[in-house]
Amino acid sequence: MKWEQLKWPEHKKIAPRSIAFAPIAAIEQHGHHLPVAVDTAIGNELASRIERRFPKKLVQLPTLWIGSSHHHLDFPGTMSIQSETYIKVLTDMMDCFVRAGYRKAIFFNCHGGNHLPASEALYRFHMDNPRARGVHYVLATYWITSELNNLKYMKTPAVSHACEYETSMMLTLHRDLVDMKKARSKTRFVKSKYISLDYAKTVVTMVRTFKEATETGSMGRPEFATADKGRKLLDHVTNRVSEFVREFAGW
Incomplete structure (x- = not known):
């Protein structure tokens, strides 16, 4: 079901037994070879695929395309709002x-920069709002929920940015929007066992703008991307996130 296509009496009728499904994404730079719409485009596709698996349970909202992307603002085309503003949007x-x-x-989160403020929004809403008692509102970041790492058919271990994974999808x-002739990354990343482009292996937090970390705006070897890998990744995420949705519906 699509949120915006329902009439208010229909929302009133189905709300107690349905799940509001809100994709959150971004419009931000993705290197020399990808458009700024990457997170929103991937989010739209994944959310629609998952919604079709649960047509009588999920009520899919239009994707929230503005996100927390200040770390990309050195690259033109990036749109962003302050973290406090983003938190307020989600709590509202x-x-x-x-x-x-x-x-x-x-x-349903499709941009890494949204993860921290979205988590804070969930915390504030539940702690500060008496109406939140007993509700189940969650954040599912697609590459975390689907455990999108160390896949046999990928040459790099995990999602980073404008990388083999995103470029493949x-x-x-x-x-028509991908220029593989310009698919390259040139990172300036700290070499340490404590920090990695593989988020699962990073055990300390360090804040950097993307301009400090990469010359091109991309990471993670995008030149290895193929459409066949993209199809496999989209299927993997759809299947794994759907497993969570199926369980969540019974909570």
Whole structure:
């Protein structure tokens, strides 16, 4: 079901037994070879695929395309709002969910910069809002929820940015927007066992702008990308996130 296509009496009727499904993404630079719409384009596709698996349970909202992307602002084309603004946007959305009667909601995150403020929004809403007692509102970041790492058919271990993974998915979805002749990354990253481009292996937190970390705006060997890998990645994420949704529906 699509949120914006339902009439208010329909929302009132289905809310108690349905899940509000809100994709959150970004418009930001993705190197020399990918458009700024990458996170939103991938998010739109994944969210629609997952919604089709649960047509009587998920109520999919339009993708929130503005995100927390200040770390990309040195590269033109990036759109971003302050973290505090983003937190307020999400808490206001949750207030709308609970007022409408939705006891379950998933923020389906498709941009790394959204993870921290979105988590804070969930915390503040639940701690500060008496109406939040008893509701289940969660954040599911697609590459974390789907354990998108160390896949046999990928040459690099995990998602980074404008990388083999994102480029492969964009080759599947929007080949005409990808310029593989310019697919390259030149990173300036600290060499340490404590920090890695593989988020699963990073055990300390260090803040950097992307301009400090990469000359081109991309990471993770995008030149290895193929459309076949993209199809496999999209199927993998859809299947694994759907497993979570299926369990979440029973909470």
